Amino acid sequence: MNNKMYDLGNNRSIIRELFEFSKLQKEKLGSDNVFDFSIGNPSVPPHKKVTEILTSLLTNGDPCYIHGYTSAPGDIEVRENIAKDLNQRFKTSYNYNNIYMTCGAAASLCIVFKALTEDSSNEIIAIAPYFTEYKVFVETQGAKFKVVPANLDTFDINFVELEKMITCNTKGIIINSPNNPSGVIYNAESIKKLSMILKAKEAEYNHPIYIICDEPYREIAYDGIIVPHIPNYYNNTILCYSYSKSLSLPGERIGYVLVPNSATDHEIIYKACLGAGRGLGYVCAPSLFQYLIKEAVGLTSNISLYKENRDLIYTGLTTLGYECIYPDGAFYLFFKSPSGDSYEFMERAKKHNVIVVPSDPFGVKGYLRLAYCVKKDTIINSLPAFAKIIKEYE
Amino acid sequence: MNNKMYDLGNNRSIIRELFEFSKLQKEKLGSDNVFDFSIGNPSVPPHKKVTEILTSLLTNGDPCYIHGYTSAPGDIEVRENIAKDLNQRFKTSYNYNNIYMTCGAAASLCIVFKALTEDSSNEIIAIAPYFTEYKVFVETQGAKFKVVPANLDTFDINFVELEKMITCNTKGIIINSPNNPSGVIYNAESIKKLSMILKAKEAEYNHPIYIICDEPYREIAYDGIIVPHIPNYYNNTILCYSYSKSLSLPGERIGYVLVPNSATDHEIIYKACLGAGRGLGYVCAPSLFQYLIKEAVGLTSNISLYKENRDLIYTGLTTLGYECIYPDGAFYLFFKSPSGDSYEFMERAKKHNVIVVPSDPFGVKGYLRLAYCVKKDTIINSLPAFAKIIKEYE
Numbered sequence: 001m002n003n004k005m006y007d008l009g010n011n012r013s014i015i016r017e018l019f020e021f022s023k024l025q026k027e028k029l030g031s032d033n034v035f036d037f038s039i040g041n042p043s044v045p046p047h048k049k050v051t052e053i054l055t056s057l058l059t060n061g062d063p064c065y066i067h068g069y070t071s072a073p074g075d076i077e078v079r080e081n082i083a084k085d086l087n088q089r090f091k092t093s094y095n096y097n098n099i100y101m102t103c104g105a106a107a108s109l110c111i112v113f114k115a116l117t118e119d120s121s122n123e124i125i126a127i128a129p130y131f132t133e134y135k136v137f138v139e140t141q142g143a144k145f146k147v148v149p150a151n152l153d154t155f156d157i158n159f160v161e162l163e164k165m166i167t168c169n170t171k172g173i174i175i176n177s178p179n180n181p182s183g184v185i186y187n188a189e190s191i192k193k194l195s196m197i198l199k200a201k202e203a204e205y206n207h208p209i210y211i212i213c214d215e216p217y218r219e220i221a222y223d224g225i226i227v228p229h230i231p232n233y234y235n236n237t238i239l240c241y242s243y244s245k246s247l248s249l250p251g252e253r254i255g256y257v258l259v260p261n262s263a264t265d266h267e268i269i270y271k272a273c274l275g276a277g278r279g280l281g282y283v284c285a286p287s288l289f290q291y292l293i294k295e296a297v298g299l300t301s302n303i304s305l306y307k308e309n310r311d312l313i314y315t316g317l318t319t320l321g322y323e324c325i326y327p328d329g330a331f332y333l334f335f336k337s338p339s340g341d342s343y344e345f346m347e348r349a350k351k352h353n354v355i356v357v358p359s360d361p362f363g364v365k366g367y368l369r370l371a372y373c374v375k376k377d378t379i380i381n382s383l384p385a386f387a388k389i390i391k392e393y394e
Numbered sequence: 395m396n397n398k399m400y401d402l403g404n405n406r407s408i409i410r411e412l413f414e415f416s417k418l419q420k421e422k423l424g425s426d427n428v429f430d431f432s433i434g435n436p437s438v439p440p441h442k443k444v445t446e447i448l449t450s451l452l453t454n455g456d457p458c459y460i461h462g463y464t465s466a467p468g469d470i471e472v473r474e475n476i477a478k479d480l481n482q483r484f485k486t487s488y489n490y491n492n493i494y495m496t497c498g499a500a501a502s503l504c505i506v507f508k509a510l511t512e513d514s515s516n517e518i519i520a521i522a523p524y525f526t527e528y529k530v531f532v533e534t535q536g537a538k539f540k541v542v543p544a545n546l547d548t549f550d551i552n553f554v555e556l557e558k559m560i561t562c563n564t565k566g567i568i569i570n571s572p573n574n575p576s577g578v579i580y581n582a583e584s585i586k587k588l589s590m591i592l593k594a595k596e597a598e599y600n601h602p603i604y605i606i607c608d609e610p611y612r613e614i615a616y617d618g619i620i621v622p623h624i625p626n627y628y629n630n631t632i633l634c635y636s637y638s639k640s641l642s643l644p645g646e647r648i649g650y651v652l653v654p655n656s657a658t659d660h661e662i663i664y665k666a667c668l669g670a671g672r673g674l675g676y677v678c679a680p681s682l683f684q685y686l687i688k689e690a691v692g693l694t695s696n697i698s699l700y701k702e703n704r705d706l707i708y709t710g711l712t713t714l715g716y717e718c719i720y721p722d723g724a725f726y727l728f729f730k731s732p733s734g735d736s737y738e739f740m741e742r743a744k745k746h747n748v749i750v751v752p753s754d755p756f757g758v759k760g761y762l763r764l765a766y767c768v769k770k771d772t773i774i775n776s777l778p779a780f781a782k783i784i785k786e787y788e
Contacts, residue, residue, distance in 0.1 A: 002670070006666040041458070045457040059449070103647065106677045136673055251464055265395065278407075283644075
């Protein structure tokens with residue numbers, strides 16, 4: 001047996017663990033009495049056109065076609081439409097050849113890591129706080145996972161530490177903005193600074209260092225803040241996207257990898273990604289949802305509902321005395337454990353039927369991640385419990 | 395860059411290659427003038443209830459639920475229904491804990507190979523002729539791929555060679571029946587014989603040797619032939635299933651891994667599979683199609699249409715003088731190249747707009763695989779072309 005795989009299966013991610021715990025609690029106590037902020041399962045339904053398009057495909061489409069294999073990189077028209085939409089929004093000039101349809105962001109990331117990894121000396125670097133599964137994905141694909149410690153003042157990239165951490169074995173840096181778990185968006189200045197550092201390191205080591213940007217939250221940004229399109233700042237960027245969050249389809253596993261022409265060896269990388277997808281068993285992205293995307297490209301769920309939640313929970317918790325990072329995007333709030341111990345807070349909160357995720361697996365100690373992609377009432381009704389919890393620390 | 399992945403992406407499977415070629419030819423010549431037998435894309439539409447259930451889920455279901463994450467092993471009720479159906483049909487006593495919902499058979503296989511592989515000394519054995527991608531899946535997951543040569547008389551398992559090939563490093567044997575590409579079904583006698591050999595080898599090497607049975611064609615068997623349910627014959631069986639063929643949903647990527655309680659260390663294997671799925675980026679199987687399966691379990695497409703095709707093509711080609719293996723199941727016909735060279739035949743056939751797949755990548759030289767999951771007219775209209783081709787050999 002592969003012991004590493006057994007461990008991964010036996011020790012579920014803490015998020016999944018808490019999600020299952022809350023499911024059981026809800027069965028016991030009723031779902032209104034459990035305040036589950038554990039998982040990034042979108043609470044805002046998909047755009048109504050999503051259901052319309054799916055129903056129309058089922059009603060009018062040839063069932064052998066809509067449920068049939070597409071070519072491995074995905075249906076060409078789907079990829080063309082995605083490219084057009086991106087070109088319009090980001091002034092780029094992508095075409096279908098840059099895009100590989102995948103089973104969501106996790107698949108995209110595993111495929112890219114597998115494509116980039118030559119041997120176990122290769123390093124992929126993440127920036128804390130980072131999505132916990134990056135470590136699992138990188139290590140399973142055979143590379144070394146390294147973490148740049150968090151910048152605890154701003155939760156922007158810790159450039160000093162990043163620069164120190166890059167070696168001749170560095171294959172890529174994962175950038176996740178809007179960030180899970182902090183909700184922070186790296187602004188254009190940060191991306192420029194990052195770009196300069198990487199370019200210098202590429203020159204120093206004489207090989208490309210790719211930014212792997214994981215951006216399922218790209219469209220979930222508030223107050224008119226623009227998420228920089230990283231390929232416009234740094235040539236050697238590979239983009240991993242998922243419709244899980246923007247279209248509220250997390251269970252459907254649909255997304256893509258984008259390899260821009262500007263990236264060094266872009267044709268080779270693209271083919272290596274295709275090969276990695278093939279070798280990992282990803283035959284094609286789910287076909288019905290590919291055809292959905294063809295028509296739904298550019299749509300999003302009603303993001304303004306997340307903004308309402310963001311405002312409610314941020315104001316609510318800061319008023320109660322919690323120290324929170326102000327989230328500009330995604331649907332996560334990152335706040336400090338009053339005791340400085342995130343697990344202690346998690347356990348204490350569980351007793352009040354409040355489910356939040358300790359930050360340690362995200363690479364930062366002492367914080368909690370709260371996923372506010374929940375019903376408004378869950379937030380409102382949880383505040384008295386949050387009040388009781390913080391009082392216990394007095 | 396990972397050169398192996400680049401090679402996998404650059405050298406597409408010959409099936410995909412021919413599929414793409416035929417697509418282009420059809421655009422040039424019209425789809426009625428190209429006789430494409432390259433790919434196992436079901437031609438029989440899904441059962442009409444499939445569309446009804448999907449439409450009803452979209453109309454009446456909570457969109458956040460039907461498109462939301464399920465737990466990683468899959469929705470419990472879906473797995474319960476699958477277990478019940480199997481128990482009824484095969485007199486087993488599975489429950490949801492034995493089943494892990496996956497993104498189809500390719501995903502299932504990669505997950506199982508990854509779960510079983512400790513290091514590169516481990517061997518997984520396939521029996522020729524075998525589905526070409528097994529080699530890719532096994533090697534990408536880090537094990538050694540070995541092939542038992544075909545039994546050219548019957549295309550049953552070549553037991554003598556199999557027995558010789560098993561070593562102390564053998565982790566598992568892939569069994570694919572009904573077989574792609576030969577259409578042969580291994581009968582109960584064969585499975586018993588296989589089982590005896592493996593039990594003796596397990597005793598000799600003092601560790602389990604798993605049968606990994608890949609059975610997407612389980613329901614596609616003709617003339618009342620029963621496909622033996624291998625876990626009823628051999629305890630250490632891990633079953634990989636897909637609804638791609640039985641429900642005509644190949645693009646949707648939905649299937650499962652089944653680890654029976656009878657298998658040695660079954661709980662450990664199950665968890666190692668979960669871990670492998672996690673590490674390879676399979677977050678959950680597509681949710682809408684999980685909920686479809688919950689209600690569609692036990693249904694199949696109209697298999698009798700494949701039987702009509704089987705009879706038509708088998709009679710047609712044998713009458714013309716082709717030497718064919720009689721297929722009891724799946725939707726593939728395996729026939730000999732009149733020149734003994736499969737690639738030569740493939741190229742010759744292409745000139746007549748007949749697309750068939752050379753057998754060499756399936757581990758047998760000199761045959762062609764013809765996927766007869768096509769419109770009846772394609773078969774009828776292709777026969778004059780087949781007649782011309784065989785005449786060229788006279």
